Amino acid sequence: MAVVWHRAAVMKGRQVPSEGEVVKKAIAVMVMVVLSLVTACTPAAPTPTLPPEPTATPVWVRATKPEHLTGIWRLFMGDWEPPWYYRWDADGTVWWGKDPEITTNVFSAKFWFEDGLYHEDESPDCDGLGIYEIDLEIQGGRAVRLRFNLIEDGPGLGGGCLRPLRYEEWRGNTFVRVD
Secondary structure (H helix, E strand, C coil): HHHHHHHHHHHCCCCCCCHHHHHHHHHHHHHHHHHHHHHHHHCCCCCCCCCCCCCCCCCCEEECHHHHCCCEEEECCCCCCCCEEEEEEECCCCEEEECCCCCCCEEEEEEEEEEHHHHHHHCCCCCCEEEEEEEEEEEEEEEEEEEEEEECCCHHHHHHCCCCCCCHCCCCEEEHHHH
């Protein structure tokens, strides 16, 4: 086709490039057209992406025995100061005070689990401070936070206990392990 165009232009007396140059240009154009078609029909290579960062999803389990609570925990009660620290021992004693070593304003009580539920009495005359489910957040195989869910309210001060119901302290608050 390029050759036909070239011959027609020469017959009309026009000055045109040589037949070889026209053929070279025509071949170059056809190659570009073919490459464009091939490129347009080839799916784009997927853009490499990094795998998503692993995210630690909290794992919550139910505490069912004293050993699940063993350790020192800080009770976060909003802006209320001073903070309170609790130490649950595997022997069923809970201690609390105003410093992490639990040496200032120290109190204690007995606690136990019955049918997977937490019970606590602070004195022989106390009829109980409520019954709770305790959820533990586990990270790296270790409990790092806990929260109490009230199952049954206890009588508190009216039942011979030395202080109001524990739930008043624990409602909506989180304990964080400090040891």
